[in-house]
Amino acid sequence: MAQHTLEVIVENSPGVLARVAGLFARRAYNIERLSVGPTSNPETSKMDIVVNLDGHALEQVIAQLDKLINVIAIKEILPDSPQPTIHDTQPDYQN
Amino acid sequence: MSGMSGASALVASLEAAGVDVMFGIPGGAILPAYDPIFSSSIRHILVRHEQGAGHAATGYAQVTGRVGVCIATSGPGATNLVTPLADAAMDSVPVVAITGQVPTAAIGTDAFQEADIRGITMPFAKHNYLVTDPDDIPRAIAEAFYIASTGRPGPVLVDIAKDALQKMTNFKYPTSVSLKGYQPKDLPDAQGVLDAADLIAHSHKPVFYVGGGVIKAEASRELLELAQLLGAPVVTTLMARGAFPDSHPLHFGMPGMHGTVAAVTALQKADLLITLGARFDDRVTGKLSTFAVNAKVIHADIDPAEIGKNRFADVAVLGDLKHTIAALIPALARALSKNRPDLTPWLQQMNALKASYPLGYDLPKDGALLPQYVIERLGKISGPQTIFAAGVGQHQMWASQFLSFEHPRTWLNSGGLGTMGYAVPAAMGAKVGAPDTTVWAIDGDGCFQMTNQELVTCALNNIPIKVAIINNDSLGMVRQWQTLFYEGRYSNTDLESKRVPNFPMLAEAMGCVGLSCDRPEDVDTTIEKAMSINNQPVVVDFRVHRDAMVWPMVAAGTSNDDIMIARETAPDWDSQEL
Ligand SMILES: Cc1ncc(C[n+]2csc(CCOP(=O)(O)OP(=O)(O)O)c2C)c(N)n1
Ligand SMILES: [Mg+2]
Numbered sequence: 105m106a107q108h109t110l111e112v113i114v115e116n117s118p119g120v121l122a123r124v125a126g127l128f129a130r131r132a133y134n135i136e137r138l139s140v141g142p143t144s145n146p147e148t149s150k151m152d153i154v155v156n157l158d159g160h161a162l163e164q165v166i167a168q169l170d171k172l173i174n175v176i177a178i179k180e181i182l183p184d185s186p187q188p189t190i191h192d193t194q195p196d197y198q199n
Numbered sequence: 200m201s202g203m204s205g206a207s208a209l210v211a212s213l214e215a216a217g218v219d220v221m222f223g224i225p226g227g228a229i230l231p232a233y234d235p236i237f238s239s240s241i242r243h244i245l246v247r248h249e250q251g252a253g254h255a256a257t258g259y260a261q262v263t264g265r266v267g268v269c270i271a272t273s274g275p276g277a278t279n280l281v282t283p284l285a286d287a288a289m290d291s292v293p294v295v296a297i298t299g300q301v302p303t304a305a306i307g308t309d310a311f312q313e314a315d316i317r318g319i320t321m322p323f324a325k326h327n328y329l330v331t332d333p334d335d336i337p338r339a340i341a342e343a344f345y346i347a348s349t350g351r352p353g354p355v356l357v358d359i360a361k362d363a364l365q366k367m368t369n370f371k372y373p374t375s376v377s378l379k380g381y382q383p384k385d386l387p388d389a390q391g392v393l394d395a396a397d398l399i400a401h402s403h404k405p406v407f408y409v410g411g412g413v414i415k416a417e418a419s420r421e422l423l424e425l426a427q428l429l430g431a432p433v434v435t436t437l438m439a440r441g442a443f444p445d446s447h448p449l450h451f452g453m454p455g456m457h458g459t460v461a462a463v464t465a466l467q468k469a470d471l472l473i474t475l476g477a478r479f480d481d482r483v484t485g486k487l488s489t490f491a492v493n494a495k496v497i498h499a500d501i502d503p504a505e506i507g508k509n510r511f512a513d514v515a516v517l518g519d520l521k522h523t524i525a526a527l528i529p530a531l532a533r534a535l536s537k538n539r540p541d542l543t544p545w546l547q548q549m550n551a552l553k554a555s556y557p558l559g560y561d562l563p564k565d566g567a568l569l570p571q572y573v574i575e576r577l578g579k580i581s582g583p584q585t586i587f588a589a590g591v592g593q594h595q596m597w598a599s600q601f602l603s604f605e606h607p608r609t610w611l612n613s614g615g616l617g618t619m620g621y622a623v624p625a626a627m628g629a630k631v632g633a634p635d636t637t638v639w640a641i642d643g644d645g646c647f648q649m650t651n652q653e654l655v656t657c658a659l660n661n662i663p664i665k666v667a668i669i670n671n672d673s674l675g676m677v678r679q680w681q682t683l684f685y686e687g688r689y690s691n692t693d694l695e696s697k698r699v700p701n702f703p704m705l706a707e708a709m710g711c712v713g714l715s716c717d718r719p720e721d722v723d724t725t726i727e728k729a730m731s732i733n734n735q736p737v738v739v740d741f742r743v744h745r746d747a748m749v750w751p752m753v754a755a756g757t758s759n760d761d762i763m764i765a766r767e768t769a770p771d772w773d774s775q776e777l
Contacts (some may be wrong), residue, residue, distance in 0.1 A: 168504050170504070
């Protein structure tokens with residue numbers, strides 16, 4: 105299974121790391137690596153989350169992450185492409 | 200306006216959000232808020248347990264479509280709200296919970312009555328807030344109501360530190376809410392609607408698989424029009440009972456573990472599931488890998504994360520179902536004008552199944568009172584406008600099976616979490632939301648003993664609900680599983696509730712009228728007597744046969760193909776052409 109990196113832009117609010125980590129824990133998704141850092145906008149932070157998931161399971165993780173109110177945008181960096189695929193909020197994955 | 204306490208700003212915000220009633224109990228941390236509540240136009244109903252406040256808010260929300268509100272103090276007050284908030288999350292009910300928190304400086308010190316309720320509710324609340332600055336209160340409340348009531352509805356908790364309630368602030372309620380990370384999509388994509396219409400117009404065995412989302416979206420009228428346009432079978436899940444009239448010839452009942460043979464088989468044998476606001480719950484699908492194996496799936500929902508969660512969707516339509524179905528009607532009419540498959544053979548098969556395997560029960564020879572009979576008579580005598588709230592267990596399944604639902608928002612139950620104790624407080628909230636409608640709680644003798652204290656609240660606050668206890672002396676649903684899967688070893692399911700408590704006396708002690716009935720010939724007169732009392736809550740102890748079982752049944756983890764209509768009895772598939 106390929107590793108995927110999700111670049112997640114979140115609101116810089118207390119508890120947001122717990123929300124993201126909790127989501128992975130309760131839906132039984134493994135986090136391979138996680139780092140959190142600032143962005144140029146002081147109101148947001150960026151999380152880089154590396155997961156060992158593919159296809160359907162990856163889509164579910166992204167869809168569930170996107171439901172978190174404090175998650176603003178999710179970019180998926182595909183393993184073999186330098187260009188990130190941008191996932192807007194509330195994307196339409198299946199069509 | 201300016202210069203008021205955070206507590207006053209909280210109450211002013213709730214008023215600005217349109218709240219007319221809330222359910223709660225005061226305590227230290229939330230106490231500052233109770234002072235302005237005292238003089239507010241909002242009706243505050245003092246419950247006897249915070250769990251009751253939470254389920255009452257849920258019941259209110261489920262009958263009115265508005266946001267239900269509950270309020271509690273920090274620590275144990277807040278943790279008592281956990282079960283009803285988890286319940287509201289599972290059934291997508293818009294609820295806002297306000298909790299007091301210990302003062303900001305004390306947070307994290309294990310202060311008296313400190314509990315991290317934001318952390319506790321994080322896994323299931325749609326969202327939650329911890330407010331420590333009084334200036335943030337109006338925005339948090341406005342956002343909470345917006346988030347709870349839009350998109351896929353759900354519970355939102357606002358935890359407010361006591362000092363934020365006490366400090367002064369300049370009150371200004373936001374005129375609009377915009378959240379970068381939350382933009383629910385109401386309007387469906389045109390292409391998805393066209394693809395769905397096209398798929399429907401090319402299927403020969405389509406079924407409308409209708410979930411609770413249709414009720415939330417107020418889309419029953421649109422559904423009726425769509426179903427009649429296509430003329431295909433409709434099944435309504437436990438959460439969707441009433442979304443489509445039971446009396447309609449296209450309705451084939453409830454699917455799932457205790458669904459009708461026709462509804463379960465319709466899904467199993469379909470070539471297309473037109474899924475509207477349903478979520479392929481395991482209680483509906485049975486063993487997922489054997490569920491509707493030949494069907495393509497159209498999945499229309501407002502929650503993108505439901506698409507493909509349990510079952511792949513060939514066509515997904517994201518949006519508010521009211522808009523989605525309204526758009527689907529003309530699109531389907533156009534598609535059908537080009538290609539109209541003949542659904543007659545499919546409907547004939549389904550009608551044959553419906554005729555061969557109606558829901559029913561055998562009358563006992565010994566004159567014992569049967570639970571199904573009691574529930575059937577309750578439905579017949581009280582009529583289709585009546586609101587019913589059920590507990591969890593056998594009585595819940597019989598209520599869903601043997602009441603006949605004609606209207607949305609007349610059936611309340613805890614579908615997703617299966618919360619015993621839901622019925623009495625939910626009925627209380629429902630009656631507050633619909634004071635001119637008869638509200639019956641159909642409760643188990645086990646469930647009733649979990650939350651009946653709210654009958655005191657009902658008696659004192661002129662909330663005349665009616666409660667039918669289906670007293671089978673036991674935790675009946677668990678006992679049924681012990682009968683079927685544990686060789687009749689009835690470990691800890693005998694409640695002895697025909698001995699203790701004396702339910703009519705308990706009811707009288709709580710300011711209600713208590714009645715009792717144990718003979719079939721007395722059922723009608725007892726129900727009529729209960730119906731005639733409208734100035735007090737009424738509790739009827741229906742003392743029923745303890746061995747009645749819920750059929751049909753698809754055993755947990757097995758395939759819907761293995762549905763049983765009675766113990767060790769499968770439908771006679773050979774005589775059916777499927
Ligand atoms: C809070 C809670 N505890 C335990 C259960 C497990 N459970 C499901 S049904 C049931 C029995 C309910 O008994 P009763 O209310 O008498 O209803 P009956 O099945 O007899 O109609 C139990 C214990 C549950 N659903 N909820
Ligand atoms: Mg019972």
